[in-house]
Amino acid sequence: xxxxxxxxxxxxxxxxxxxxxxxxxxxxxxxxxxxxxxxxxxxxxxxxxxxxxxxxxxxxxxxxxxxxxxxxxxxxxxxxxxxxxxxxxxxxxxxxxxxxxxxxxxxxxxxxx
Numbered sequence: 161x162x163x164x165x166x167x168x169x170x171x172x173x174x175x176x177x178x179x180x181x182x183x184x185x186x187x188x189x190x191x192x193x194x195x196x197x198x199x200x201x202x203x204x205x206x207x208x209x210x211x212x213x214x215x216x217x218x219x220x221x222x223x224x225x226x227x228x229x230x231x232x233x234x235x236x237x238x239x240x241x242x243x244x245x246x247x248x249x250x251x252x253x254x255x256x257x258x259x260x261x262x263x264x265x266x267x268x269x270x271x272x273x
Contacts, residue, residue, distance in 0.1 A: 165248040167195035168240065183210045188217035192229065200228035200253040202260065204239050234260035
């Protein structure tokens with residue numbers, strides 16, 4: 161949907177093979193650096209340690225980069241899809257976050273479950 165214009169990284173799990181649940185601030189930091197662009201980075205997190213680990217990862221970034229990162233309460237799957245689409249359209253980071261966080265509150269289609 162984003163036409164290859166949007167980089168998406170992942171940083172789940174505590175081990176490199178992803179077998180251990182949890183989050184690692186250094187893996188999050190590495191993912192931020194991998195997808196970094198001047199428009200900024202939106203970090204989608206689930207509950208628990210992911211929030212604390214993401215906050216710690218941001219603290220390890222230089223101030224100039226930290227200011228261009230945004231923590232999001234968006235749902236992981238739905239939020240990532242709409243965020244990628246809107247980012248590919250060139251929308252600013254705050255607007256991308258707003259649509260990502262609203263992903264689950266979209267109206268249901270008539271006749272849909």
